[in-house]
Amino acid sequence: MFETVMDKTLDRWFAIATPNERVFGLYLFAAFVMAILSWAYFHFIAKAAKPENSEKSVWGYIFDKKAYFHRSAYQDYKFFLVNGLIYVGLISQLLISTHLFMSVFYGSFNGVFGAHEGGLIDSSVWTILLYTLIYALFLDFAIFITHLAQHKVPLLWEFHKVHHSAEVLNPLTLYRMHPVDLFFSGLIASMLAGLAFAGYYYLTGETPHAYEVMGLNIFVFAFYLFGYNLRHSQIWLSYPVWLSHILISPAQHQIHHSADPRHWDKNMGLIFAFWDKMFKTLYVPRGYEKLTYGISRKEPNPFCSVADMYLQPFKRAWKLLCPEKDSNKALVALGALVFIAVNYGVFYNFDQKVRAENGPLPSVYMEDLTWTEIQQAMDERGYDTVIIPTGGTEQNGAHVVLGKHNYVVHYAAGEIARRRGDTLVAPVISYVPEDVHMGYAGTVSLPEPLFESVLKAAAQSYKAHGFKNILFIGDSGGNQAGQANAAEALSENWAKDGVKVAQIDAYYSGNGQMDWLLEQGRSKQEIGGHAGIRDTSEMLFIHPEGVRRFPWYVEGRDTGHNGDYSLARRRTGERMIDMKIDAALAQINEILGTEAEGKVSLDKAMSGTSYMEP
Numbered sequence: 001m002f003e004t005v006m007d008k009t010l011d012r013w014f015a016i017a018t019p020n021e022r023v024f025g026l027y028l029f030a031a032f033v034m035a036i037l038s039w040a041y042f043h044f045i046a047k048a049a050k051p052e053n054s055e056k057s058v059w060g061y062i063f064d065k066k067a068y069f070h071r072s073a074y075q076d077y078k079f080f081l082v083n084g085l086i087y088v089g090l091i092s093q094l095l096i097s098t099h100l101f102m103s104v105f106y107g108s109f110n111g112v113f114g115a116h117e118g119g120l121i122d123s124s125v126w127t128i129l130l131y132t133l134i135y136a137l138f139l140d141f142a143i144f145i146t147h148l149a150q151h152k153v154p155l156l157w158e159f160h161k162v163h164h165s166a167e168v169l170n171p172l173t174l175y176r177m178h179p180v181d182l183f184f185s186g187l188i189a190s191m192l193a194g195l196a197f198a199g200y201y202y203l204t205g206e207t208p209h210a211y212e213v214m215g216l217n218i219f220v221f222a223f224y225l226f227g228y229n230l231r232h233s234q235i236w237l238s239y240p241v242w243l244s245h246i247l248i249s250p251a252q253h254q255i256h257h258s259a260d261p262r263h264w265d266k267n268m269g270l271i272f273a274f275w276d277k278m279f280k281t282l283y284v285p286r287g288y289e290k291l292t293y294g295i296s297r298k299e300p301n302p303f304c305s306v307a308d309m310y311l312q313p314f315k316r317a318w319k320l321l322c323p324e325k326d327s328n329k330a331l332v333a334l335g336a337l338v339f340i341a342v343n344y345g346v347f348y349n350f351d352q353k354v355r356a357e358n359g360p361l362p363s364v365y366m367e368d369l370t371w372t373e374i375q376q377a378m379d380e381r382g383y384d385t386v387i388i389p390t391g392g393t394e395q396n397g398a399h400v401v402l403g404k405h406n407y408v409v410h411y412a413a414g415e416i417a418r419r420r421g422d423t424l425v426a427p428v429i430s431y432v433p434e435d436v437h438m439g440y441a442g443t444v445s446l447p448e449p450l451f452e453s454v455l456k457a458a459a460q461s462y463k464a465h466g467f468k469n470i471l472f473i474g475d476s477g478g479n480q481a482g483q484a485n486a487a488e489a490l491s492e493n494w495a496k497d498g499v500k501v502a503q504i505d506a507y508y509s510g511n512g513q514m515d516w517l518l519e520q521g522r523s524k525q526e527i528g529g530h531a532g533i534r535d536t537s538e539m540l541f542i543h544p545e546g547v548r549r550f551p552w553y554v555e556g557r558d559t560g561h562n563g564d565y566s567l568a569r570r571r572t573g574e575r576m577i578d579m580k581i582d583a584a585l586a587q588i589n590e591i592l593g594t595e596a597e598g599k600v601s602l603d604k605a606m607s608g609t610s611y612m613e614p
Contacts, residue, residue: 016028019214019215019216022171022174022224022228022229023171023172023174023229024224026225027224027225027228027229028171028229030225030226030227030229031171031227031228031229031230031233031235032062034226034227034230034235034237035061035062035230035233035235035237036058036062038061038230038235038236038237039054039058039061039062039235040058042054042236042288043055043058043061046288048287048288049287049288049289049290050288051234051236051288051290052290053234061235062235064234066168067168067169067170067233067234068168068170070167070168071167072165072166072167072168072301073168073170073172075166075176075301075303075305075306075309076166076170076172076173076175076176077172078306079175079176079306079309080172080175080176082306082310083175083177083179101190101191101193101194101195101198102193102194102197102198103194103198104194105194105195105198105199106198106201106202109198109199109202110202113202119203119204119205119206120202120203120204120205121203121204122204123204123205123206127200127203127204128208128209128210128211129211131196131200131208131210132210132211132217132218132219133219134196135193135196135197135208135210135217136217136219136220136271137272138192138193138195138196139189139192139193139220140269140270140271140272140275141192141275142185142188142189142191142192142193143185143189143269143270144268144269144270144272144275144276145188145275146184146185146188146189147185147268147269147270148268148279148281149184150181150184150185151265151268152265154320155317155320155321156181156184158313158316158317158320159178159180159181159184159313159317160177160178160181161295161302161313162176162177162178162181162303162309162313163176163177163178163181164257164294164295165294165295165300165301165302165303165309166232166257166293166294166301167293167294167300167301168234168293169231169232169233169234169254169257169293170232170233171229171232171233172232173232174231174232176309178309178310178313179310180313196208219271220271223271227250228250230250231250231253231254232253232257233250233254235250236250236251236254236288237249237250237251238250238251238252238285238287238288239251241284241286244273244284244285245273245274245277245282245284246272246273246274247271247272247273248267248269248270248271248272248273248276251285251288251289252267252273252283252284252285253267254291254293255267255283255285255289255291256268257291257293258291258292258293259291259292259293259294259295259296259297259300260291260292260297261296263283263291265281266281266282266283267281267282267283268281361373361377361381364414364417364418364423364424364425365410365414365424365425365427366386366424366425366426366427367427369424374424374465377424378465378466378467381422382422383422383423383424384422384466384467384468384469385420385422385423385424385467385468385469385470385471385592386423386424386425386426386462386467386469386470386471387413387416387417387423387424387425387426387471387473388426388429388455388458388459388462388470388471388472388473389409389410389412389413389425389426389428389429389473389474389475390405390409390428390429390430390432390455390472390473390474390475390476390479390483391403391404391405391406391407391408391409391410391428391429391430391432391474391475391476392404392405392406392430392431392432392434392475392476392478392479393406393430393431393432393434393442393443393444394434394437394440394443394444394476395437395440395441395442395443395560396530396531396535396560396561397530397531397551397559397560397561397565398548398551398552398553398559398560398561399531399536399547399548399551399559399561399565400531400535400536400539400546400547400548400561400565401539401543401546401547402442402443403430403546404531404535404538404539404546405430405475405476406428406430406475407539407542407543407546408475408535408538408539408542408577409428409473409474409475410425410428411542411577412473412475412507412577412580412581412584413425413428413473415577415581416473416581416584416585416588419581419585420585420588426458426462429454429455429458430444431444431445431446431451431454432445432446432451432474432476432478432479432482433445433446433447433448433451433478433479433482434446434478435478436478437560440560448481448482451479451482452482452485452486455472455482455483455486456486456489456490459486459490459501463494463497463499467499468498468499468500469499469500469502469592470490470499470500470501470502471501471502471504471588472486472487472501472502472503472504473504473507473584474507474508475507475508476508477508480503480505480508480509483503483505484503484505486501486503487501487502487503488503500591500592502588502591504584504587504588504591505587506583506584506586506587507580507581507583507584507587508580510583510587511576511579511580511582511583511584512579512583513534513576513579513580514527514534516575516579517533517534517572522567525563525564526563526564526567527563528561528562528563528564528565529562529563530560530561530562530563531560531561531562531563531565532561532562532563532564532565532568533563533564533565533567533568533572534563534576535565536565536568536573537568537569537570537572537573537576538573538576538577539573540568540569540570540573541570541571541573541574541576541577542573542577544570547568
C-alpha cells in the first residue's frame with residue numbers, strides 16, 4: 001500500500017513527465033507556442049484593448065514576474081506538493097473507483113432489458129469512435145454538473161473557494177483544489193464513466209477501448225494539446241465567437257476566475273461550451289478584457305497559509321450546518337461519523353454483492369485474477385470449468401517468433417471461455433515436446449512423459465480447488481498425444497469424483513482450416529504445414545508484431561517453415577482462429593452435455609479509468 005501511495009504521489013510531483021497529467025511537458029510546450037502567437041498578435045497587430053504587458057518582450061509577456069512571484073503563486077506551489085501526497089497518494093486509491101458504478105449499471109441493464117449472450121450490435125471502428133466521443137462527453141458533463149453544484153450549493157462552495165482564491169493564474173493553479181472538491185468531482189465522473197463503460201459492453205459484448213494517444217482519449221489529448229495550460233495563466237487566448245459556443249477557450253476560463261460580479265458563475269465547462277449554453281451560464285468575450293482574480297474584489301483570498309486552505313473550508317462548512325451555538329454539536333458530529341461509517345459499510349457490501357452477482361469479471365485469465373476473484377467466480381457464478389492451454393517454444397521459420405503457439409492459444413482459449421461464460425483459462429504451458437525442431441536455436445523441448453506429468457499435476461491442482469471440468473487445448477501437433485493420454489488416465493481415475501477431463505482435439509485437427517483454404521483456391525503446397533499461410537495469418541491477426549517483414553537468414557540453413565507465408569493475410573487469420581474456436585466449442589458442448597448460459601465476462605478491469613478535474 002505504501003509503495004502504491006508513493007508511486008502515485010511521485011507521478012503527480014513529476015507531472016511534467018507524465019502524459020496523463022495536464023502539465024505534461026508536451027502540453028506545456030504547445031501552450032508556450034500559443035503564448036508566443038498571442039504575444040505576437042497583441043504586440044504587432046491588435047489596435048483595440050490589449051494586455052498591458054504585451055508591450056514587453058515575449059519572455060516578459062509569457063513569464064510575467066507579477067504572476068509567478070506573487071504570494072498566491074507560492075501558495076499554488078506549496079499546495080501542489082502537499083496535495084500530491086494527500087489526494088493522489090491516498091484518497092484516490094481508497095475512495096475513487098468506477099467499479100461500483102460500472103457494476104450497478106451493467107446489472108441494471110441486465111435486469112431491465114434482459115441478459116444476453118454476445119452483443120446486440122457488432123463492435124467496429126465506428127462504434128469505438130462513437131464510444132471515444134461519448135466517453136469524453138460523459139466525463140466533460142460530469143465535470144460541468146459538479147462544477148455547477150460547487151458554485152450553487154453553499155456547502156460545496158466553501159471547499160471550491162480554495163480554487164477561486166488564486167489572485168494570479170499559473171499552470172499549477174489547476175491543482176489548487178481542496179481534496180473534498182476533488183473527491184466530489186471524481187465520484188460523479190466515475191459514475192458517468194461507469195455508465196459509458198457498462199453501456200458499451202452491454203450493447204457489443206466487448207470491452208470498450210477508446211482511441212487513445214499516449215494513453216489518453218484522443219479528444220482529451222487534443223484538448224490538452226491545444227492550449228489547455230493557458231486556461232490558468234495570464235495569457236489571453238480567445239476563440240472566434242462561433243467556436244466559443246462549442247469549446248471553452250482559455251480566455252473564457254480566465255473570465256470564470258474573475259472577481260468581477262458580472263463574471264461570477266460563468267463558463268463552468270471544461271472542454272465543451274454547449275453545457276453552459278444549455279444552463280445559461282455561458283459568457284463569450286468579444287475582445288480582450290482586463291481581469292482581476294479571486295473570490296471577490298473585497299476579499300480575493302481569505303487563506304493565509306496552505307494549512308488554512310485545508311482547514312478553513314471545514315470550519316466554514318460547519319458554521320453553515322450549525323450557525324448558532326448548539327450544545328448538541330458533539331452529538332451531531334458523532335451521529336454524522338456513525339452515519340458515514342454505516343453507509344460506507346453498506347456501500348462496500350452492496351458493491352461486493354453487485355460485482356459478485358452482476359458485475360463483469362475482471363478477466364477470464366487466471367493470471368490476471370486474484371484468488372478471491374476466482375473463488376467468488378466459482379461460488380457465486382457457477383464457474384466450474386477450466387481450460388489448460390498448451391502452446392510451445394519452437395522455431396517458426398525466420399519470419400515468426402518462437403512464441404507463436406502461446407500467443408494463439410492464449411487468445412483462442414480466452415475467447416472460448418468468454419463465449420461459454422462458466423469457464424476460466426489457466427496460464428499457458430509453453431514448454432512441450434519439440435524434438436522435431438531442436439535443430440533450431442531457441443527451441444525448448446520436454447520429454448513426453450514429463451509433459452504428461454506436468455499436465456496431470458496442473459489438472460490435479462484445479463481439481464483440488466473444486467473445478468469439475470478440466471479441458472486440455474493444444475495449439476501444436478506435438479502436444480496432442482500427451483494431452484490425450486493424460487486426459488484418458490485422469491478421467492478414469494476421477495470419474496467417481498464427478499470430474500471430467502477431456503482433450504479438445506477438434507481445436508487442432510478438426511477445425512476445417514485446410515478445406516476452407518483449398519476452397520479459396522490455395523494449393524496444399526502453398527498452404528504448408530508449419531509457419532505457412534495458416535500460422536502466419538493467425539499471428540498477423542493476434543500478434544502482428546511477431547511477424548518479421550524482413551527476416552534474418554542464416555547462410556546454408558533451411559529456414560524451417562513450409563508453405564508460402566507471403567500469401568498470409570490478417571483477415572485469413574481471423575477466419576482461421578474463428579474456425580478453431582467454433583470447433584472447440586462444439587466439442588466442449590458435446591462433452592459437457594449442454595451449452596453454458598452465456599454469462600459474459602470482461603477481459604480487462606476498469607482500474608486506471610481516470611476522470612478530469614475542472
